[in-house]
Amino acid sequence: MTVTTGSALLERAQPAKDRPLRHFGVSLGHLTEGSAEAWVRSLRLPADAQACTHPAELPFPHVAISVALPAGLALPAEVAGTAFMQAAIAAGSAHAAGRSGRAIHYRGRSTSSGRVTVGEVLSTTDIVRVNARDTPAEADDVLEAGRGLTPHWIAGELTVLAERRPDGLLVPLPGFAR
Secondary structure, eight states: OEEETTEEEEEEEEESSSOEEEEEEEEEEEOSHHHHHHHHHHTOOOTTOEEEEEEEOSSSSEEEEEEEEETTOOOOOOOOOGGGHHHHHHHHHHHHHTSOOEEEEOTTGGGSOSEEEHHHHHHHSSOOEEEETTEEOOTTOEEEOTTOBOOEEETTEEEEEEEEOTTSOEEEOTTSBO
16 A cells, blocks of 8 residues: 555555546545535546545544545645544545445436436446335336435445335435435
């Protein structure tokens, strides 16, 4: 593993929809999800990159970030001090292993808004699972994605958890939609 001040590069590549990605962990002391997301937007990531937010506790409660980039791309070194290194490594490692992370940038994110079928979401995004509570949703189920989905890494899969309304429409649980 290569480490730079304020961010950690994880050399372990993880395929996402058959694309090898290099994972970076970044911890700059963002106090809110919104400020972390704004920093990610400032990077102008390519469409096939991924970025997630992760709650971190040390050196104080803040939001760490993980970014997965296609081979050949790297993040600029950010200086935040070595106190944040542990949070950066934890965020990058969790994303690379698919253990955790709230995805705020992923392939197809811009197409996952409004009312879409689960099949469309699964075929056009990095999301690999949509569950209606504990049951996998069917491809023709309609999902009310609102302004967009924010899936989470759960057991190695980018997942959206939803609830089925009485009319059959799936609505993402809080934290899984913008």
